[in-house]
Amino acid sequence: AQSVTQLGSHVSVSEGALVLLRCNYSSSVPPYLFWYVQYPNQGLQLLLKYTTGATLVKGINGFEAEFKKSETSFHLTKPSAHMSDAAEYFCAVTPFDTASKLTFGTGTRLQVTL
Amino acid sequence: EAQVTQNPRYLITVTGKKLTVTCSQNMNHEYMSWYRQDPGLGLRQIYYSMNVEVTDKGDVPEGYKVSRKEKRNFPLILESPSPNQTSLYFCASSFLQGAEAFFGQGTRLTVV
Numbered sequence: 001a002q003s004v005t006q007l008g009s010h011v012s013v014s015e016g017a018l019v020l021l022r023c024n025y026s027s028s029v030p031p032y033l034f035w036y037v038q039y040p041n042q043g044l045q046l047l048l049k050y051t052t053g054a055t056l057v058k059g060i061n062g063f064e065a066e067f068k069k070s071e072t073s074f075h076l077t078k079p080s081a082h083m084s085d086a087a088e089y090f091c092a093v094t095p096f097d098t099a100s101k102l103t104f105g106t107g108t109r110l111q112v113t114l
Numbered sequence: 115e116a117q118v119t120q121n122p123r124y125l126i127t128v129t130g131k132k133l134t135v136t137c138s139q140n141m142n143h144e145y146m147s148w149y150r151q152d153p154g155l156g157l158r159q160i161y162y163s164m165n166v167e168v169t170d171k172g173d174v175p176e177g178y179k180v181s182r183k184e185k186r187n188f189p190l191i192l193e194s195p196s197p198n199q200t201s202l203y204f205c206a207s208s209f210l211q212g213a214e215a216f217f218g219q220g221t222r223l224t225v226v
Contacts, residue, residue, distance in 0.1 A: 103159075
């Protein structure tokens, strides 16, 4: 069975500062990895995903994440935070050989201050 | 516009009164899922469906039923709701394994 650990349920950064949201996973088979964002009163929207190939993945709104197999990590970064980035972020994993069973982390709420 | 539509968005009901939350997608996706979101627990999968008439339990299926009689619809049924089913529910669909999952706007259910 796969699992996801997101370190830090709340992260606060200043506008313009680096955003780093941590995600570690466990999976017995090669994983597909995702980051989703949830704005208040909305559903989840895909930020980026890793399936195969290049380990540095770029997503929407200037976010990117790097798949590091040796560290079983898929941390999300953005060089410069914007007020509009305030939201909840979820990391998710699905096994390569099992259709459709996404396992989510518990989420990290990002606060951006002036 | 590609979308997953859930109804209702908000629902308050009493213990034991059967209810159905509908979910419909217009993307011809084969895979559909239901999740519940609770503070500190993230999203947990309730049921999923790989195709019409093919459904399977997720991580927290107790107290829920689903059906998949048509490709586009995947309703969530609570036969006898209890207060511990008070939660935010999301329906999602995807074309295939590893593809982007599209989520509905959510249904906030309160059982009193």
